[in-house]
Amino acid sequence: MPKVSAELYNGSPKFILGGRMTAYQYENKERVSDKPIAYKYSLISPSHCFETIVVTVMGEADSLAEISDSDIVNACATLKPIWVKLTDGVFNSYSSNNKIVTTGTASGIELVQAQSK
Secondary structure, three states: OOOEEHHHHHOOOEEEEEEEEEEEEEEOOEEEEEEEEEEEEEEEEHHHOOEEEEEEEEOOOOOOOOOOHHHHHHHHHOOOOOEEEEEOOEEEEEEEOOEEEEEEEEOEEEEOOOOOO
């Protein structure tokens, strides 16, 4: 399947932040540094039946460092989503285990609105 822009795929530039993971460099299945090389964000697409898409943003700095993991969990649990948008987001869909899986890359990610507490 061809790659498509995140906004075109979603029908909107906004996604719900569902989680975040730090990515490190590995060689021969062993982590070689404690310095992050990227962050992977689980984004939820409301226009695709709330499908979760993991998007990788390369770089050592977490663009959403002001949002804690507990903020993300609390936002989802209280149905007060944290909305984000991607910079230069590109999605790629492929088949895996008889399912269509969508992943993405972006040059950046930012909050669309401040989260009220």
